[in-house]
Amino acid sequence: MIEVTHLTKRYRATTAVDDLTFTAAPGTVTGFLGPNGAGKSTTIRAVVGLERPTSGSARVNGQSYADLRAPLQEVGTMLDGRNAHPGRTALGHLLGLARSHGIARARVDQVVELAGLGSVVRRRVGTFSLGMGQRLGIAAALLGDPPTLVLDEPVNGLDPDGVRWIRHLLRALAAEGRTVLLSSHLMSELAETASRVVVIGRGRLLADEDLRSLVAATARAGVVRARASDPAPLARALERGGATVTMPESDLIEVTGADAGSVGALAAQLGLTLHELSTVSGTLEEAYLGLTADAVEYRTGTETAR
Numbered sequence: 001m002i003e004v005t006h007l008t009k010r011y012r013a014t015t016a017v018d019d020l021t022f023t024a025a026p027g028t029v030t031g032f033l034g035p036n037g038a039g040k041s042t043t044i045r046a047v048v049g050l051e052r053p054t055s056g057s058a059r060v061n062g063q064s065y066a067d068l069r070a071p072l073q074e075v076g077t078m079l080d081g082r083n084a085h086p087g088r089t090a091l092g093h094l095l096g097l098a099r100s101h102g103i104a105r106a107r108v109d110q111v112v113e114l115a116g117l118g119s120v121v122r123r124r125v126g127t128f129s130l131g132m133g134q135r136l137g138i139a140a141a142l143l144g145d146p147p148t149l150v151l152d153e154p155v156n157g158l159d160p161d162g163v164r165w166i167r168h169l170l171r172a173l174a175a176e177g178r179t180v181l182l183s184s185h186l187m188s189e190l191a192e193t194a195s196r197v198v199v200i201g202r203g204r205l206l207a208d209e210d211l212r213s214l215v216a217a218t219a220r221a222g223v224v225r226a227r228a229s230d231p232a233p234l235a236r237a238l239e240r241g242g243a244t245v246t247m248p249e250s251d252l253i254e255v256t257g258a259d260a261g262s263v264g265a266l267a268a269q270l271g272l273t274l275h276e277l278s279t280v281s282g283t284l285e286e287a288y289l290g291l292t293a294d295a296v297e298y299r300t301g302t303e304t305a306r
């Protein structure tokens with residue numbers, strides 16, 4: 001469990017995080033998103049004890065990070081995949097971490113296996129690709145078998161296979177009852193992995209919602225698209241029934257206020273053959289762009305003014 005409560009962090013003139021409150025709950029992958037400079041990294045750094053809040057608090061499993069007796073066993077973190085010394089082997093790095101935290105060698109072998117690092121574990125970290133470095137970061141985060149995980153951009157640099165691997169891994173870890181807080185700029189990936197999303201902009205909370213309801217609330221979600229050689233009679237009939245219809249293409253109508261079933265039934269009554277009948281589902285990207293439009297405009301404005 002991660003509890004961020006009225007967290008504020010100021011650096012001289014910059015307020016990086018501004019009275020931010022949210023909870024990342026056990027059993028859930030919580031996506032953490034926001035435009036560049038929104039305050040995500042600062043928040044995450046406060047959660048893992050690398051920043052001291054100006055006011056408010058960030059607690060992990062009910063305690064502030066500094067009070068955790070065995071941090072690696074409480075919260076696994078991956079803030080930068082390349083935090084291992086380049087001259088050490090991956091195995092040396094993990095063994096060193098394990099030894100300093102009283103973690104058994106068998107667990108090192110387990111996480112090596114889990115991260116798919118078996119064939120490269122004796123190589124020096126300096127020779128690792130970005131993706132291998134990310135896998136090593138994840139292996140290190142999992143070493144203490146922690147109930148809580150905080151991962152900053154973990155899919156950065158991973159190939160499609162790696163992206164899929166991490167998606168399954170994080171979902172499985174949440175299904176075991178763990179808390180997973182995950183920041184990423186890859187909307188499609190977050191949409192596949194997270195079930196809850198926290199969106200921030202300019203250090204402030206913009207949304208803390210179930211992913212599905214956030215996406216379902218986007219402007220175009222629920223719009224029905226119907227394609228026919230001449231959809232005009234269908235459009236008129238739908239409008240008579242109270243629906244709103246636009247015709248973006250000569251053979252396509254988009255309908256608000258009627259579901260696909262009734263559009264299809266009406267087309268059948270009119271003897272029209274439909275070539276397409278679909279319901280638009282919103283995307284996380286649309287929801288995100290709608291939420292953060294102001295935050296991004298603000299940033300652009302200040303940058304231009306400089």
Ligand SMILES: Nc1ncnc2c1ncn2[C@@H]1O[C@H](COP(=O)(O)OP(=O)(O)OP(=O)(O)O)[C@@H](O)[C@H]1O
Nearest residue numbers: 011014015016034035036037038039040041042043
């Ligand atoms: N050590 C620091 N000193 C001064 N300002 C800082 C410091 N760290 C962050 N900031 C500022 O705080 C704001 C939030 O930065 P932060 O890195 O938390 O954003 P972010 O959401 O993680 O961005 P990105 O998506 O680009 O990683 C930015 O304006 C940044 O310039």
